[in-house]
Amino acid sequence: MKIAILHGPRDLRIEDQSLDASQLAPDDIHVKTIISAFKIGTDRGNYEGAEHVPGAPGYPRWVGDSNLGEVLAVGSAVQRVQVGDRIVTRQPHQSEYIMKESASLVKVPPGVDPEDAVYAHLYALSSLCYRKAFFQPGENVAVVGVGVLGLGAIALGPLFGARVVALANSPVRLEMAEKVGAHAGFLSNDPDLGAKLDDFTRGAGLDLVILTANPWPAYQTAVDIVRPNGRVSIVSLLGRGENDLDFNPLSMDRFYTKGISLIAVSGAAGYLYPENGGSGKTVDRFAPDRAAEHVLDLMADGNLKPSSLITHRFHYSQMVEAYEMAFRREKSMLGVIFDWRDA
Ligand SMILES: NC(=O)c1ccc[n+]([C@@H]2O[C@H](COP(=O)([O-])OP(=O)(O)OC[C@H]3O[C@@H](n4cnc5c(N)ncnc54)[C@H](OP(=O)(O)O)[C@@H]3O)[C@@H](O)[C@H]2O)c1
CATH class of the missing domain: 3.90.180.10 (Medium-chain alcohol dehydrogenases, catalytic domain)
Incomplete structure (x- = not known):
């Protein structure tokens, strides 16, 4: 072989x-x-x-x-x-x-x-970006970084009931985001980004930001655009292969004062009603294979086409x-x- x-x-x-x-x-x-x-x-x-x-x-x-x-x-x-x-x-x-x-x-x-x-498994990971952050239907979601995982999160968003805006570092990727169902898309270094996002969320702000890019500027964008008390799901391996930090990622204005939650998208998603795995053990209802089954069901329904x-x-x-x-x-x-x- x-x-x-x-x-x-x-x-x-x-x-x-x-x-x-x-x-x-x-x-x-x-x-x-x-x-x-x-x-x-x-x-x-x-x-x-x-x-x-x-x-x-x-x-x-x-x-x-x-x-x-x-x-x-x-x-x-x-x-x-x-x-x-x-x-x-x-x-x-x-x-x-x-x-x-x-x-x-x-x-x-x-x-x-x-x-x-x-x-299926890549998109299951994109779905974990929502589940781990206790996403609620109707929330405004930004996806920062439009690679495979980001596009998965963008495509799943409308199916989950999200209003989704894509933030990319290339117009080509914004076109792809639009193709899979983003409600809006902007370059992450757009000088009018704040005003455009305000307009997109009708002033309510971004409840959840899904960060799928490793570079620190992408992190800065994510914590800057999320609304006060909002959540940032981090699926990227922040800083991997990038230059060292030259700022405080948890500065008071970004983290403490703003009251945001930073969520690592790994491990099990919290879930109110865990599955009974037999022998008295409870297991993660949306463990990776179960999440992948859900993604495959969405594909079978014709609602999700990564191809x-x-x-x-x-x-x-x-x-x-x-x-x-x-x-x-x-x-x-x-x-x-x-x-x-x-x-
Ligand atoms: N947590 C986990 O279990 C897990 C599992 C698998 C993957 N990952 C990680 O998840 C991340 C996403 O995976 P992927 O395959 O989708 O990666 P990817 O294709 O590299 O996607 C990230 C995209 O974000 C772009 N980007 C970089 N800086 C940006 C900025 N400031 N604003 C907007 N976009 C920016 C990148 O562009 P450039 O190419 O120009 O930098 C790239 O197009 C990776 O870091 C990967 O290692 C995590």
Whole structure:
């Protein structure tokens, strides 16, 4: 089988590895990848050798975690999937693999396009930006940073009942934001931003700002535009690969006096009515696979189409080209799919 391995900064190679699928353990699932999707922000950071993310593996390491494949075989005790099912997993960019049934996996509902479904987990993370911040229908939401996660948050906003404004650093990305349903969009360095946002929110202000960009100026924009007592959901890895801070991010005027909440978009979302996971344990109702199932349902209903933002399709052997484009921060590149069908 083929797998993409990163040996160091900007040293990505497609390698052959052996895979013995002749004897599956009872809880094993053998999967053949159809396509995988590029997760620009995180994957680019790893590729460049930006600040190490705690818990992430060192070099040489696998890359990617948005995989859509077909189940080729299952172990004797597997119950969640059958041979022939299409599943979305968080497995790396590779042509074929054996995974445990207990690992993250979601079945793709019939009729959902693989090029939509492969974004299920990325969009589930975009949805966590709302859930973790206890979003209420009708709130005014700004999304700062219009990459894959930002566009996911923008596309989900109207479905969740938000009025959404996109703040980008490029007109190309503002066009994309409009295409997926933003009610408005501005450049984050627009000199009239305050007045335009005031107009957009009819003076009520931005209740929730979703920050999806790493650079500190994007953070400054987020905490400046959120209304007093508002919330800022931070899904970006703030400061990763950026220059050191030259200001106080929690200065009184930005944080204490303004009374805002800064929310890390990771881990479990708070939820009033947790699911009973059996044996007396309560579990997160919107744990990642459950959130991905919800996203896939929205796709099945025809309300969410991440594939409309696919700008590039590459054969897996051309993967380095995609990473180099991300390294150059090419704004015309957004949705990138790697095709593994003939691997
Ligand atoms: N919390 C988590 O679990 C988690 C998981 C996955 C990803 N992430 C992080 O989430 C972030 C978003 O991911 P992504 O794939 O969507 O990344 P992305 O494609 O890099 O999106 C961020 C976008 O924001 C833009 N930007 C930078 N500064 C800006 C500013 N001042 N105003 C407006 N836009 C600005 C960036 O432009 P430039 O390219 O010009 O900088 C880029 O287009 C990344 O930091 C990633 O590491 C977090």
